[in-house]
Amino acid sequence: MADPQARLEQMLARLKACNFRLTPQRLAVVKILAASVDHPGVERIYDQVKEVFPTTSLATIYKTVALLKELNEVLEIRFSESSRFDGNKPYPHPHVICLKCKKILDPELAGIEKLTQEASHRTGFRIVNHRLDFIGICPECQTQE
Amino acid sequence: MADPQARLEQMLARLKACNFRLTPQRLAVVKILAASVDHPGVERIYDQVKEVFPTTSLATIYKTVALLKELNEVLEIRFSESSRFDGNKPYPHPHVICLKCKKILDPELAGIEKLTQEASHRTGFRIVNHRLDFIGICPECQTQE
DNA sequence: GTATGTGCAAAGAGTTTGCAGGGTA
DNA sequence: TACCCTGCAAACTCTTTGCACATAC
Numbered sequence: 001m002a003d004p005q006a007r008l009e010q011m012l013a014r015l016k017a018c019n020f021r022l023t024p025q026r027l028a029v030v031k032i033l034a035a036s037v038d039h040p041g042v043e044r045i046y047d048q049v050k051e052v053f054p055t056t057s058l059a060t061i062y063k064t065v066a067l068l069k070e071l072n073e074v075l076e077i078r079f080s081e082s083s084r085f086d087g088n089k090p091y092p093h094p095h096v097i098c099l100k101c102k103k104i105l106d107p108e109l110a111g112i113e114k115l116t117q118e119a120s121h122r123t124g125f126r127i128v129n130h131r132l133d134f135i136g137i138c139p140e141c142q143t144q145e
Numbered sequence: 146m147a148d149p150q151a152r153l154e155q156m157l158a159r160l161k162a163c164n165f166r167l168t169p170q171r172l173a174v175v176k177i178l179a180a181s182v183d184h185p186g187v188e189r190i191y192d193q194v195k196e197v198f199p200t201t202s203l204a205t206i207y208k209t210v211a212l213l214k215e216l217n218e219v220l221e222i223r224f225s226e227s228s229r230f231d232g233n234k235p236y237p238h239p240h241v242i243c244l245k246c247k248k249i250l251d252p253e254l255a256g257i258e259k260l261t262q263e264a265s266h267r268t269g270f271r272i273v274n275h276r277l278d279f280i281g282i283c284p285e286c287q288t289q290e
Numbered sequence: 291g292t293a294t295g296t297g298c299a300a301a302g303a304g305t306t307t308g309c310a311g312g313g314t315a
Numbered sequence: 316t317a318c319c320c321t322g323c324a325a326a327c328t329c330t331t332t333g334c335a336c337a338t339a340c
Contacts, residue, residue: 021294021339039231039249057297075231086184086220096268104184107267111260116279122252123241124284131278134261139269166314166319202322
């Protein structure tokens with residue numbers, strides 16, 4: 001894991017560089033995210049910020065997180081607004097998803113089993129499932145750029 | 146991709162084996178999912194079913210898809226109810242997620258770059274991002290089983 | 291001082307649920 | 316016929332937005 005202090009300074013520097021103001025609420029959210037090892041959700045960030053600033057609103061957390069995401073200072077772990085389904089291959093397999101046209105392909109990839117074993121071995125988890133999605137631009141949409 | 150006809154029969158057989166009734170709406174949904182190559186969302190399935198049964202409701206689609214998911218006949222592509230954030234490593238990296246306690250770890254895994262290149266090469270996509278999540282049970286939760 | 295950020299409340303999207311009526315087996 | 320399934324509407328969750336007030340710079 002990266003050094004939380006360094007991450008904090010990096011994030012604050014980015015905010016300042018882009019001329020965003022440093023409010024107490026923002027600082028609290030940034031601190032939590034910089035030190036996060038457990039990938040908190042909005043609600044958990046909210047709870048922690050409220051301990052220091054009880055009047056903070058959920059909307060502020062959402063806005064701050066969205067801002068940091070915009071600045072590429074946080075990673076959002078989420079698939080999409082809504083679910084997509086695969087009835088043809090109802091077992092885990094890799095997807096390649098086009099950002100523009102939302103097309104989803106199923107590439108044949110070797111090496112996932114090995115990666116799964118490696119993950120299991122390193123963490124002690126019993127892995128029962130996985131999700132591997134590559135996000136990018138498909139050939140058709142590339143020509144329209 | 147699997148043979149759509151075979152998938153259809155497999156799905157219908159599973160429904161029958163579990164004593165679920167075969168209604169026209171259900172059949173329509175199953176047909177669409179069995180032949181799906183593009184991972185449709187609920188709304189798209191809904192639109193297609195309505196072409197044949199205009200009175201069909203969205204709720205029925207949701208219920209049918211949930212049933213098929215229960216029977217392991219469709220795969221849902223979705224992260225979770227709500228987003229989780231990582232401000233410590235704000236770039237794509239693998240996650241290992243515990244189904245029980247929702248803990249998320251960041252294992253160090255080799256071989257993702259290679260897999261990314263392979264996906265790009267096979268599909269022609271320009272890959273800008275990826276998501277690799279292993280879902281399972283963590284060591285602590287395993288002992289509580 | 292001024293533009294930006296906050297907090298509140300309402301709106302919006304996606305999904306789930308309860309219930310009465312209708313259709314499958 | 317008996318139970319399951321459907322369709323409708325309401326409820327629910329997560330997230331976004333509009334607006335008036337507050338505040339960082």
